[in-house]
Amino acid sequence: MAIDKYATPMLDQLESGPWPSFITGIKRLRDEHPDEGINKVTNSLLGQLEHSYETRKGYWKGGTVSVYGYGGGIIPRFSEVGHAFPESKEFHTLRVQPPAGNHYSTAMLRQMADSWEKYGSGLVTFHGQTGNIMFIGTDTKRTQHFFDEINDYGWDLGGAGPCVRTAMSCVGAARCEMSCTNEQKAHRLLVNNFTDDVHRPALPYKFKFKVSGCPNDCQNAVERADFAVIGTWRDDMKVNQDEVKNYIADKGRQYYIDNVVTRCPTNAVSLNDDDTIAINNRDCVRCMHCLNVMPKALQVGDDKGVTILIGGKRTLKIGDLMGTVVVPFKKLETEDDWESLVELAEEIIDFWAENALEHERCGEMIERIGLVNFLEGIGVEVDPNMVNHPRECSYVRMDGWDDEAVKWFDRQAEAS
Amino acid sequence: MAKEMREPIETGCPDPFQYMHPSMRRNFGQWAYHEHPAPGVLLHVAKNGDKLWTIKAGTQRILDVFTLRNLCDIADEYSDGHIRFTIRSNPEFFVTDESRVQPLVDKLEAEGFPVGGTQNSVTTLSHTQGWLHCDIPGTDASGVVKSMMDELIDEFRKADMPNRVHITTSCCQINCGGQGDIAINVQHTKPPKINHDLVANVCERPSVVARCPVAAIRPAMVNGKPSLEVDEKKCICCGACFPPCPPMQINDAEHSKLSIWVGGNHSNARGKPTFQKLVASGIPNNPPRWPEATAIVKRILKAYKEGAKDWERINEWVERIGWPRFFEEVELPFTKYHIDNWRGARKSLNSSTYIRF
Numbered sequence: 001m002a003i004d005k006y007a008t009p010m011l012d013q014l015e016s017g018p019w020p021s022f023i024t025g026i027k028r029l030r031d032e033h034p035d036e037g038i039n040k041v042t043n044s045l046l047g048q049l050e051h052s053y054e055t056r057k058g059y060w061k062g063g064t065v066s067v068y069g070y071g072g073g074i075i076p077r078f079s080e081v082g083h084a085f086p087e088s089k090e091f092h093t094l095r096v097q098p099p100a101g102n103h104y105s106t107a108m109l110r111q112m113a114d115s116w117e118k119y120g121s122g123l124v125t126f127h128g129q130t131g132n133i134m135f136i137g138t139d140t141k142r143t144q145h146f147f148d149e150i151n152d153y154g155w156d157l158g159g160a161g162p163c164v165r166t167a168m169s170c171v172g173a174a175r176c177e178m179s180c181t182n183e184q185k186a187h188r189l190l191v192n193n194f195t196d197d198v199h200r201p202a203l204p205y206k207f208k209f210k211v212s213g214c215p216n217d218c219q220n221a222v223e224r225a226d227f228a229v230i231g232t233w234r235d236d237m238k239v240n241q242d243e244v245k246n247y248i249a250d251k252g253r254q255y256y257i258d259n260v261v262t263r264c265p266t267n268a269v270s271l272n273d274d275d276t277i278a279i280n281n282r283d284c285v286r287c288m289h290c291l292n293v294m295p296k297a298l299q300v301g302d303d304k305g306v307t308i309l310i311g312g313k314r315t316l317k318i319g320d321l322m323g324t325v326v327v328p329f330k331k332l333e334t335e336d337d338w339e340s341l342v343e344l345a346e347e348i349i350d351f352w353a354e355n356a357l358e359h360e361r362c363g364e365m366i367e368r369i370g371l372v373n374f375l376e377g378i379g380v381e382v383d384p385n386m387v388n389h390p391r392e393c394s395y396v397r398m399d400g401w402d403d404e405a406v407k408w409f410d411r412q413a414e415a416s
Numbered sequence: 417m418a419k420e421m422r423e424p425i426e427t428g429c430p431d432p433f434q435y436m437h438p439s440m441r442r443n444f445g446q447w448a449y450h451e452h453p454a455p456g457v458l459l460h461v462a463k464n465g466d467k468l469w470t471i472k473a474g475t476q477r478i479l480d481v482f483t484l485r486n487l488c489d490i491a492d493e494y495s496d497g498h499i500r501f502t503i504r505s506n507p508e509f510f511v512t513d514e515s516r517v518q519p520l521v522d523k524l525e526a527e528g529f530p531v532g533g534t535q536n537s538v539t540t541l542s543h544t545q546g547w548l549h550c551d552i553p554g555t556d557a558s559g560v561v562k563s564m565m566d567e568l569i570d571e572f573r574k575a576d577m578p579n580r581v582h583i584t585t586s587c588c589q590i591n592c593g594g595q596g597d598i599a600i601n602v603q604h605t606k607p608p609k610i611n612h613d614l615v616a617n618v619c620e621r622p623s624v625v626a627r628c629p630v631a632a633i634r635p636a637m638v639n640g641k642p643s644l645e646v647d648e649k650k651c652i653c654c655g656a657c658f659p660p661c662p663p664m665q666i667n668d669a670e671h672s673k674l675s676i677w678v679g680g681n682h683s684n685a686r687g688k689p690t691f692q693k694l695v696a697s698g699i700p701n702n703p704p705r706w707p708e709a710t711a712i713v714k715r716i717l718k719a720y721k722e723g724a725k726d727w728e729r730i731n732e733w734v735e736r737i738g739w740p741r742f743f744e745e746v747e748l749p750f751t752k753y754h755i756d757n758w759r760g761a762r763k764s765l766n767s768s769t770y771i772r773f
Contacts, residue, residue: 010704014559017566020528022558025480032482045548052547052556053703056669060551061662068421077549093549099432102501106488108435109499113481113488122481126501129544129592136478136549148422156427167429171500174432174440175460175468177447184432192428199426215684219503222689223595223682259726263686289685293727296449314591316656317629319758320691359627 003039005030006047006085010054029122038122041137044087045121048079065092065140067147070199073157074143090139091121094147095132095158097191100169100184102127112150119146130208131168132158161201162359164349167191169211170218172231178291179213180231180304181332186211186341190227193342194349204356204365207349214300215288221312221323226362227345228309228323235303236281243297248275260290305331310348310374311363321363324371326378328385344378351377381411437498437510439468455575456531457517469511471495471520473529474540474565474572477505478548478558486527494520504540504582506533530569538571538581538717544592552659553587554602554672555701560585563705564600564713571717578724578733581717582680589654595680597730598716599692600709602701603675607651608664612638619644619661627656674699674709678716679731690731696748712748719745738772 014023029042052058065076075093082089104126112133116124121137128134138146147157158166167190170176172183190209197203210225212218214232221228248256253275260277261269268283269290277297279290291298308330309323327344331337348362355377356365366374375382384390433441443462451459458470475483487507491499494516495509502508509524511517521531533539541564544550546557564583571577584596591601615621621644625633632650636643644664646657655666666672676699680692695716699709716730723745724733734742743750756764 011559013704014562017562018569019474019530019562019565020476020483021562022476022478023562025476025478025483028482029480049547049556053559056555056672056701056703057667058547058550058553060549062551067424069424075549077551091549097429098501099430099435101432101436103432103436103440104499104501105435106491106497106499109484109488113484117481124479124481124484125477126479126505126507129542129594134545136545147424151425151427154427154430156425156429168503170503173445173447174436175443175447175470177449177460179445179447182445188429188431195426195428198428199424217682217684217689220594220682222684223680223691263727265686285684287684287686289727292685296451299449314594316590316654317627319760320595322689322691357626358623 003030003036003043005043006050008046008050011046011050026123033117033122035117035122038117040087041091041121042088042123044085044089045091045137048081048085048088051081051084060091065143067144067157070157072160072163072199072201075160076140088121088137091137092140092143093137094120094135094143095128095130095160095166096135096150096155097158097166098127098131098133100167100187101171101174103174111153112155115146115149119143119149130158131166156195157199159198159201159206162203162205163199163201163207164191164194164197164203165206165208166198167209167211168219168221170213172211172213176213177295178216178231178288178300180233180300181211181213181229181306183211183213183231185338186229186306186332189338189342190229190345193345197349203349203353205359205361207352207362209345215286215307216292222309223312223320223322224314225312225323226310227348228312229306229341230309231304232286232307232329233301233304234329235301237279237284237291237301238299239277239279240297240299241276244277244294245275247294247297256293260293263289265289305329308344311361311366313361313363317359318364318367321361321367323363324366325383325386326375326380328383344380347378381407435498437468437496437500439466439510439512442466443468452535452575453517454521455537455573456521456534458534467512467514469514469517471509471511471517471524471531472502472506472533473509473524473531474506474533474569475529476558476562477540477543487529490520490523490527490529494523502533504533504542506540530573532573532575535575536577536579537573537575538568538577538583540572541565541583541585542593542596543585544587546587550587551662552590552655552667554604554655554667555587555674555706556703557585557587557593559704560600560706560709563707564710567710567714568717577717577721579727579729581720581730583713584680588658589656590659595682595692597678597681597692598713599677599680600713601675601677602672603697604653604655604666604668604672605698606668606671607646607648607653608655608657608666609668610638610644610646611663611665612641612643614663615643615661616641618663624657624661624664627660629654629656633657669701672701673697674701674706676709676712676716679729679734681729681731683729686727686732687735694754695742695746697753712746715746715748740772 210221312323584593
């Protein structure tokens with residue numbers, strides 16, 4: 001054997017059990033891959049990982065690595081214990097943007113595997129939590145070579161650092177009857193409009209776009225995206241009463257009373273005596289529950305569009321924030337509609353870049369300056385859909401009330 | 417020797433239609449409804465009558481190229497050469513002929529990829545990089561997931577939970593794993609240990625001071641060198657200072673613990689989206705198999721499975737039965753640490769006489 005294998009008694013324990021083992025996979029690269037470089041780097045990686053398991057500490061530190069012309073997209077990793085595990089002392093990850101909706105042909109996956117074997121460790125993840133393909137483990141020099149090769153056949157780096165990040169979208173219209181928009185178009189139009197901001201980190205902090213085709217929000221956009229685009233509809237949901245009857249015939253009336261009628265958050269559903277269903281569409285909040293339970297009988301309406309929520313993020317630094325409704329409903333049909341979606345994103349990113357503190361997410365800025373200041377900054381009018389309820393505290397100066405009331409009635413008149 | 421550098425082609429996010437299964441391309445925006453014929457299998461029917469079966473499997477997520485090519489081989493034989501990955505890294509294979517569904521399921525299982533993860537199952541834990549690749553992790557990610565999925569694989573395969581269960585893990589409080597019905601996250605319990613010899617050279621001190629959520633860090637001269645000091649009474653041990661300043665080591669073999677949170681739910685179905693809530697902490701970070709954390713997760717899942725109504729997610733089940741009964745059923749202590757004191761905490765207090773007896 002050409003290489004001295006590190007003993008990995010703790011990691012070895014992760015090879016037993018029924019779930020697929022990443023350790024078995026890494027060992028296969030160490031033991032069976034024809035490229036000696038891959039054998040060595042994965043051996044070294046296993047050695048360092050075992051050391052982490054023994055000491056309960058991580059040993060990677062960051063640094064500055066990118067490719068020519070870009071400032072980000074690489075997660076640089078230099079080992080703090082490189083003297084003991086020299087073959088993996090540089091072990092950078094390339095973040096590569098997946099196709100919207102994460103569709104692949106095997107021909108393309110094989111081509112990427114071939115390239116990655118030439119220049120990297122042979123380890124890859126579809127996908128990391130920011131939505132990127134993660135090519136895990138290469139050194140500084142070969143980072144450039146690998147990027148050059150895959151960039152030539154259509155792949156580009158994603159975001160890392162204070163920049164517009166790689167976007168995510170659900171499977172959507174490609175395979176879901178609940179889709180209320182063209183998720184892939186929204187995803188690509190938005191993120192590809194900001195390619196410069198993806199590749200050259202110069203924003204206050206990260207900015208994420210996520211697109212879900214319906215309020216089930218499979219992409220977790222409301223909690224994880226600075227700019228969440230979530231499909232919805234505003235006309236009546238479609239009801240196929242014959243299919244309603246079939247469902248009831250199958251599972252019984254009580255099941256649908258207990259699991260549909262009484263579970264509607266706004267009591268907008270009732271069951272008629274003839275086992276048909278009645279929906280009060282004005283009270284319906286488009287939560288999706290009844291459609292989820294009876295997908296053959298209940299369907300989204302025809303007047304589809306999206307709700308846009310701004311400012312979702314996790315704890316750091318002021319605590320978790322959900323996105324807030326900034327656009328209750330927006331049609332995305334004409335090219336003008338799509339263009340105005342991108343313009344809204346530009347408006348928001350510009351305002352945030354101007355006004356945020358260093359390392360302040362968009363939602364945190366809104367929390368600091370107040371939603372109204374943010375709306376005025378991006379030129380969006382207030383709407384009661386933006387709040388759970390109006391103000392409870394009377395400590396506010398309201399000498400502009402009359403003017404604001406006039407604005408409201410003017411807008412109402414204009415809309416009608 | 418100066419070599420001419422290649423300019424990048426800034427194409428951004430690729431067009432997916434070139435890689436999409438032909439049935440999805442053909443029926444884009446034209447789907448009528450779906451069914452769940454078996455765990456791990458979804459059937460989508462298009463308005464023109466086209467049928468597409470999706471078969472979902474689990475993998476180790478950190479894929480070696482052998483495994484990736486194995487998935488490709490399976491897709492070439494059974495799935496017309498197409499694969500899609502879900503947000504939780506599960507590969508999906510596609511079949512347009514019903515008679516090909518079971519052979520594909522059998523093949524995936526035979527190759528070691530469990531089939532499941534659809535609808536009311538415990539799907540694959542979403543996870544982060546951990547000790548394998550992250551620069552600030554308090555624990556591993558892939559190892560935790562492997563250990564837990566070994567124990568939860570039946571729930572992945574069976575789809576007989578009240579509703580879907582999303583479990584996540586995160587190796588620090590930045591919580592890249594995201595919100596989950598159950599989240600297993602690192603929780604540090606001691607302030608950072610500072611290497612004052614390195615701070616001045618490695619850290620941009622004003623940025624580190626600004627990063628602290630409770631203003632516990634201040635510039636200081638230590639042993640004649642410019643450094644930073646931490647007011648340990650104020651410090652909440654969140655670790656936010658560690659990424660911008662690695663000499664402020666927050667990870668500790670003994671004092672970095674695991675916490676478990678429940679009830680994060682991003683769907684709008686039946687109720688507005690919710691954040692996860694703390695239920696357990698002080699759990700040892702115990703590689704290679706983290707048995708203590710897994711045991712608590714299994715207790716929560718057991719109580720949920722027995723007690724929840726159909727379609728209730730974990731947050732809805734707890735909301736109905738109440739927190740006192742939740743703590744009783746999962747045999748976890750309720751402590752002063754469960755009562756929030758962060759901004760907005762008043763909204764989490766019970767200002768009513770709603771008490772269950």
